[in-house]
Amino acid sequence: MNDAPALAAGGQPPVRAASSGDIGLSPWFTPVRIALIVWGLMSLVAIGAKWHAIGALELADTDDAMRMAQVRDLLAGQGWWDLSQYRVNPAGGGVLMHWSRIVDAPLAAGILLLKPLFGQTMAERIVMTLWPPLLGAALSVACVLGYRGLSDRRIAYVAPLFLIMSAYIVAQFRPLRVDHHGWQIFLAMLVMAQALRPATWKAGVLGGIFAAALLAVSIEGLPLVALFAGLAALRWALDGRADDRARLCGYMGALAGGALLIQFATRGPLGLSGTWCDSLSAPYMAAFVAAAAVTFAAAGINPGRASIRFLLLGAAGVSAAGALLWTEPQCANGPFATLDPIVVKYWYRHVLEGQPLWMSGASDAIHVLIPSLIGLVGAILAWRSCTLAADRRNWATIIVALVGTAALSLLVLRSASTAHLFALPGCAWLGLRAWAWARTIASTVPRILASVAAALTLPLLGSMAVATLLGPLIPSMKAEAMAAGEEAATVNPYKENCLDSVALADLDRLPATTILTPIDLGAPLMFWTRHSFVATPHHRNKEAMADTIRIFADDPAKAEALARKQQATLIVYCRTANDFGKYRDARKDALAAQLYAGTPPAWLEPVPIASRAGLSVWRVRPAAK
Structure with a gap:
């Protein structure tokens, strides 16, 4: 049976698996309601769990601090x-973020x-606490709506459980995580949800709008946007x-x-004329317009031969x-590419989230790879089990997107x-499938073991199981575990920044x-004080x-002149x-080493403050006159 005519007319794929009643739930428990309940409980x-951090506004990431500084401004x-x-690099007139x-x-x-109602401070605390989980609730709903058209409709009912067991996702929606x-x-x-809808002009338009918004938030989404464009182009090129x-x-x-x-609405005329390479700007918009123009021309020609369609769409990419x-x-x-080598050495290479996976530890690699591998195996098996063309196309979309983003995660964590x-x-x-198979086993112990195996398809549990099994076999993981144990034994909440109240x-x-300040200390101090700072961990301020x-960290003979050049009147650091x-490890006579040893240069004098x-x-x- 072929469902292509119905899909071409804009209809939804026929129901092929369970409704709420079929899986033992009241009809009231729709996928959306389940998503909101599960995510709400997790939130x-x-x-x-973060109540103390919320009360103290302990931000885990410097970008959250800078985001709030931007919102306050x-x-x-x-x-x-x-x-x-x-307030960043005031000697240079500030930094365009x-x-x-x-x-x-x-x-x-x-x-x-x-x-x-609550005053500025409490209002900030409430918003920083509630907004990330609220955005996560929207994601949970988007997941069940986006995946509900797959061949097994039960996926929409259990997707919220798998979502909250995906640590790398949930971490970005925890309270106080207000960055992008x-x-x-x-x-x-x-974008994925629209790619899984039946192919229509409307689905394409919505997908393109969401893709544009993704790029406006971060140009890091460009490979994903290009992947979905390539997938849409490939389908037309193959079948016409x-x-x-x-x-x-x-x-x-x-x-x-x-x-x-979106660029004009959020950045104004400068957003349309700027030529930045690290955010949506004129070069990228020119590329999109050129690709769209050639694509529309190819569609207008509408050649009957696949080879001609491939040639024309290739021209769109080249343009x-x-x-x-x-x-x-x-x-x-x-x-x-334009960062100073010293910034690359002492800052950028240590921003592990932007580095290749092999720069991280073995435990991190396992937690990155295992969920993708489980998902890929399941998606391939689901694709093979489908009998309807629309179902196979949807699973093919997921497989391509997963392979592309998993490959990207190897390069950018x-x-x-x-x-x-x-x-x-x-x-x-x-x-x-694993759970259904486990329920058919008559013997108690094998059934329990099979049920445990089914639970390991949950991303976090599967990753933890693999890490537990491989831990004793991989020396680096043993060292990581020992270091983590020593860190836990020496609890010092102020170790990284010394920011006690x-x-x-x-x-x-x-x-x-x-x-x-050292690079990483600038943004947190911006959040907590009225002062300005020479530099924070944001790459556009590359010279400062x-x-x-x-x-x-460099030649101490030049340190004073550079500090005065940046108009710094205070130097603050966490030992x-x-x-x-x-x-301080860079060279034994550097300013950091001098300060750590208690032998500061003559051009500095201590400022006593109460610090635990x-x-x-x-x-x-x-300066001497």
Whole structure:
């Protein structure tokens, strides 16, 4: 039986598996309600687990701190289109951030709404606590709606359980995690959901709009956007179907038009003319417009031979690359190509989420790879079991997307969350089959063992099982476990930044000035104080980042001149922080080593502050006249 006519007419695939009643649930328990209940319960547990951190506003990532600094500036009157951070590198006039107002908007709106009731500080705490789980609830609903059309409809009922057992995804929706990574995952799911719908112009347009929004949030989504464009193009090139042609044109047109509109709405005229390589800008929009124009021309010609369609669509890809390089040739080298080598050495190579998987430990590699492998096995088996063409196409979409994002996660660790998102349906399909098989076993012990095996299709449990089995066999994992044990035995919540409340209060009471800190300390201090900072861990401020590292880790004879060049009047550091440790190990006579040894140069004088954790403050003496 072929369901193509019904799908071409815009109908939904026929129901092939269970309804809520068929799986033993009341009809009230729809997939969406189950998704909200499961995610809500998990979120309550997460809020309880982080209650102390919420009360103290202990942010786990420097980007969360910088995000809130950006939101505060917006609420204080900084222009919607002005994304400059003027408290970073004030000597250079501030830093134009590469972030998007799409992420700022709900945070600012929530604080603005709650501030009259609770005050600024409590409003921020409430929004930072609740917004990430609320966005995660939207993701959970998007998952069940996006995957409900697969060959086994039960997947939509169990997908929420598999989602909350995907650690790399859930981590981006925990309380206080207000940066853009959750948005990336959510928008990627919306793009996937449209790719799984029957091929229509509307599905293509919606997919293209969501893809444009994803790129506006982060240009890191470009490989994913290109993958779905390539998949849509491949389907039309192979079969020449009118519905596939409509989807492709809708996607490419909405991607090009949506990128222009969203960019103007969130960044203004400068967003349309800027030529940045690390965010959506003119070079990328030129590429989308060129690709869309050639795609529309190919669709208008509508050649009957597959070889001609492939040739024309290949020309669309070439035109996109040509437009990108013609507009800004530097983008061919990537967004970090212009970083100073010293910044690459002491900062970028240590941002593990942006590094290849092999830069991480064996345990991390297992937790990245296993969910994708389970999902891929399940998706392939599901594809092989399908009898309807539409079902096979949907599973093929998932397989291609999963293979692409899993390969990307090998090169960029933070892509693992999107790969695991696309692994969910394969994991769920495999888990449902394994559970059903286990229930048919008459003997108690074998049935229990088979049920445990079925539970291992849950991403987190499967990864933990593999890590437990391989741990004794891999020396590096033994060393990781020992180091983790030693770390747990020596509990020091202030080790990485020394930000105890007493020290922060004392530092904030000092007259507002420009502070030089190690790279990773700048953003948290921006969140907690009124001061400005020479550098934070944000790559557009590349010259000041390089100066900062040279002051701490390079020739001490040049440190004073560089500090005065950056107009820093205070130097603040945490003796136990990792980056400060790297600076003082760089050379024995560097400023960081001198400060650690208690032998500061003559151009610095101590500033006493009350600190339980060892935050050190030094004043730059006035220059001799």
